[in-house]
Every structure is written in C-alpha cells, then in structure tokens.
Amino acid sequence: MAKNRSELVAEVAExxxxxxxxxxxxxxxxxxxxxxxxxxxxxxxxxxxLSVERTERAARKGRNPQTGAEIEIPAxxxxxxxxxxxxxxxxxxPSK
Numbered sequence: 331m332a333k334n335r336s337e338l339v340a341e342v343a344e345x346x347x348x349x350x351x352x353x354x355x356x357x358x359x360x361x362x363x364x365x366x367x368x369x370x371x372x373x374x375x376x377x378x379x380l381s382v383e384r385t386e387r388a389a390r391k392g393r394n395p396q397t398g399a400e401i402e403i404p405a406x407x408x409x410x411x412x413x414x415x416x417x418x419x420x421x422x423x424p425s426k
Contacts, residue, residue: 378417380417387408
C-alpha cells in the first residue's frame with residue numbers, strides 16, 4: 331500500500347486545518363529546499379525525522395549485463411536519506 335502526493339496533501343490539510351493548496355505550496359517549498367541543499371552539497375536535517383545529503387561516488391569499472399563487456403562508470407553524486415529516531419520508532423521493531 332502506498333500513498334501518493336495528492337492523498338498526502340489531503341490528509342495533511344484535514345489534520346492541520348489548512349487548504350490543500352496551502353499544504354501543496356508548503357510541500358513544494360520543502361522539496362525545493364531539499365533540492366537546493368543537495369545541489370550545494372549541504373546536509374539538511376530535520377531532527378528526529380530524517381536527514382538528506384549528497385554523497386560522492388568514485389569512478390569504477392562495471393559490466394554491461396547484456397554483453398559482459400567491461401565499461402568505465404564515471405564518478406558522480408548520489409543522495410542519501412537517513413531516517414531519524416521518530417521515523418524509526420514509527421516503523422516499529424520486528425517481532426521475535
């Protein structure tokens with residue numbers, strides 16, 4: 331089961347008393363801030379909930395899965411999302 335953006339916006343609007351347009355604008359602003367932080371190499375942290383940061387990947391050798399030929403994969407960047415303590419607690423712990 332997955333929740334899409336419009337379902338999230340509707341749920342937050344109902345819980346907060348804001349309009350769906352206002353909630354959507356806030357989400358746009360949050361994600362724009364995430365994008366700007368990642369693009370500039372900053373780490374963005376929402377204590378207890380999550381952190382977002384850009385990571386570097388070194389150049390490496392790989393294989394073309396169809397031909398098996400070795401290829402050079404250039405250095406690049408990736409994004410790392412880490413769950414905070416409140417988000418981890420919400421996920422619960424596995425039963426033994």
